[in-house]
Amino acid sequence: MKKQTCLLNLFAFALIASIPTALAAVTPDASIQALKDGNTRYINGKSIHPRIDADRRKMTALEGQTPISAILGCADSRVPPEIIFDQGFADLFVVRVAGNVCAVPEIASIEYAVAVLKVPSIVVIGHTKCGAVDAAIKNGPLPGSLPDLVKMIRPAVETCEKDKTSKTDLLTRATEQNVRNTIADLSKSPVIKEAIDSKKLKIVGAIRHIKDGHVSWLK
Ligand SMILES: [Zn+2]
Numbered sequence: 001m002k003k004q005t006c007l008l009n010l011f012a013f014a015l016i017a018s019i020p021t022a023l024a025a026v027t028p029d030a031s032i033q034a035l036k037d038g039n040t041r042y043i044n045g046k047s048i049h050p051r052i053d054a055d056r057r058k059m060t061a062l063e064g065q066t067p068i069s070a071i072l073g074c075a076d077s078r079v080p081p082e083i084i085f086d087q088g089f090a091d092l093f094v095v096r097v098a099g100n101v102c103a104v105p106e107i108a109s110i111e112y113a114v115a116v117l118k119v120p121s122i123v124v125i126g127h128t129k130c131g132a133v134d135a136a137i138k139n140g141p142l143p144g145s146l147p148d149l150v151k152m153i154r155p156a157v158e159t160c161e162k163d164k165t166s167k168t169d170l171l172t173r174a175t176e177q178n179v180r181n182t183i184a185d186l187s188k189s190p191v192i193k194e195a196i197d198s199k200k201l202k203i204v205g206a207i208r209h210i211k212d213g214h215v216s217w218l219k
Helices: 002-016 028-043 054-063 104-115 131-138 146-162 170-187 190-197
Strands: 069-073 092-096 121-127 202-208 215-217
Touching (some): 028 121, 028 215, 092 104, 104 121, 104 190, 131 146, 131 170, 190 202
Parallel strands (some): 069 121, 121 202
Antiparallel strands (some): 202 215
């Protein structure tokens, strides 16, 4: 545990040492709209793959990063944020973990994006056919550390299992509930809460439909 704390401190020091000189000036609504527009381009086969050239690389190396949004998404290889939102190099601050759950390292990473990089939005994005949520529904024996991860998704499943009236399948509902639970967990952070309260930040949930590529936004 001590070793973990020490590593986290080193990580925090390295992050603070790389504070950018320029900050993003995009509003929360404009940043979310940019993601929606990018997804529309992507699903229509009209991606423009912006800002991925050497000039962009050189500029961000010199001036620092100014991502327009922080994304907390599943590690599933079918949901790469830069591609599904048609964004470029250094546009998104991405944290990916199976089941898009959040513990201290994920919360701290997003806090860095909010407090230091001043991102105007956080998107927590789950996806259809999520193996991690499916494993939490089946709740069977798993190897290694997987039971600990699944345990973090179980509350979403248990919430949905109580609703016997819904006609929507359990995997769909639990995936959405799991996104909502992660948003609730992130929103407990004083750093994130303060930014939301002062209208500098919006936090939203979304689901990526892996069959046709579109992203639906949770109300
Ligand atoms: Zn997944």
